[in-house]
Amino acid sequence: MIRNWRVTLGGAGRTLWGPAPVTYGLIAVCTLVFVIGPASGLDPAYGSGDAALAAQRAWFHRWGVVPAELFEGSPGAVLTPATALFVHGSWVHLLGNMLFLYVFGVMTEERMGRVQFLLFYVGCGYLALLGYAAANADSGQSLVGASGAISAVLGALLFLFPGARVTSLLPFLFFLPLRFPAWVVLPFWAALQWLAAGRASDGPGVAYLAHLVGFGLGLVFAWVRFGRTTRVRAAPAPAPEGENQP
Secondary structure, X not given: OOEEEEEEEOOOOEEOOOOOHHXXXXXXXXXXXXXXXXXXXXXXXXXXXXXXXXXHHHHHHHHOEXXXXXXXXXXXXXXXXXXXXXXXXXXXXXXXXXXXXXHHHHHHHHHHOHHHHHHHHHHHHHHHHHHHHHHOOOOOOOEOOOHHHHHHHHHHHHHHOOOEEEEEEEHHHOOEEEEEEHHHHHHHHHHHHHXXXXXXXXXXXXXXXXXXXXXXXXXXXXXXXXXXXXXOOOOOOOOOOOOOOO
């Protein structure tokens, strides 16, 4: 697994943090929804033990995607691929997704603009979960999480910023921080999702297929929308003072 925690543009290492109210707003909403829900364990009203587990199942069933119900034609179920984007199953699930959204969402939002980025995020996330549900139409398991939408952000960033430097921590290299271009890291990440999706079994777990669908949608959208404009590429690092002298 690769842990990506920072993205910079070019060898100069200029960090692209800037105003990104949609990205920060999405993080805030997802965090708030999780905190007030039963999965956070912060509200004693949901009880403990079996009562808390039952409350979690009911919460996920209400707001998550249940493929078997989605394709039965229930009007309320049609909205669940959108509501599920803001629901997470655990603190680890939430924090992992929000870290990726924070790192990669800021740059993508700045490039797309606020309104377009919001529509892109929700639309691709909806379609990613819908694609997963279509491939598992008989499943009664609830699916929640923003992973499909965030995967779309990764796909768009790959096209828009192919030279952005992604700092990654690789477990098999003793978690040494290494910096690679996005065009190396993100396709490798997508390949891992593809392999994991092929080995995934039925039942609860990570929806790797939703990751793949979201990543593909994000890449295609960026290509169609921005294909004729100049993409941001990595620039060579400026030489330190004194090295420009003969």
